Amino acid sequence: MSAIPQPKSSLxxxxxxxxxxxxxxxxxEPDERLNISELCGALGVSLxxxxxxxxRLTSEGLVVAEPQRGFRVASISEDELRDLYRTRIEIEALCLRRAIEVGSLRWESNLVAAYHSLSRTPEAAPGHPAHVGDEWLQRHADFxxxxxxxxxxxxxxxxxxxLFQQSQRYRRLSVSLAKTKRNVDKEHRELMEAVLARDADRAVALMRDHLQLTTKILLAASRA
Known part of the structure; x- marks a missing residue:
């Protein structure tokens, strides 16, 4: 029996x-040219x-379309990093305040579970103790x-x-655990506790400090 072809939308x-x-x-990698024919072969899909x-990825800012030249991966820069995190801080603050205002008991339970999962996941990559692991990054995103x-x-x-997804590109490229001196678990725990206490001002201040420190670390790593 022949395989049933997948719909174009699924592909x-x-x-x-x-x-x-x-x-x-x-x-x-940033600025890498994207050869459509090669991608078709690698992904097993049509042009x-x-x-x-x-x-779609261009509309999300991850890919750049250039007239007569095709597609490339979006660049990264110190100026963009600063702008990205400034904007992210403001949007995270709005999201956080709204969640604290209207969030349910189930939301609180899910937050506690996400923190527990993150806190029990080793930050270092298996076999590469100086680098952040993929599993930790996923748990961090979930939290x-x-x-x-x-x-x-x-x-x-x-x-x-x-904004969060764009910031992950910088984290992936730049951060070595050996060069970061922070108690990130303490930062996350204090954030969670402020949110559960429904203390919006403290939660926003902690989030701002958390992201500003991340920005400082990423900028230092990019110059190393």
């Missing part, structure tokens, strides 16, 4: 998800599916999403997700 979604994963993990996926997921604004959450 496009698959290409989009795989490319996005490679971009966020920096397996596709149209790859083009549609790249167009930060849990902090704000009690809100009720899809627009704010979409903006926040895009």
């Amino acid at each position: 496009t979604q698959s290409a989009y998800e795989r490319l996005k994963g490679d971009l966020l993990a920096c397996r596709l 149209g599916a790859v083009r549609e996926a790249l167009s 930060h999403e849990a902090l704000v997921s009690g809100g009720d604004s899809p627009w704010l959450m979409r903006l926040r997700t895009q």
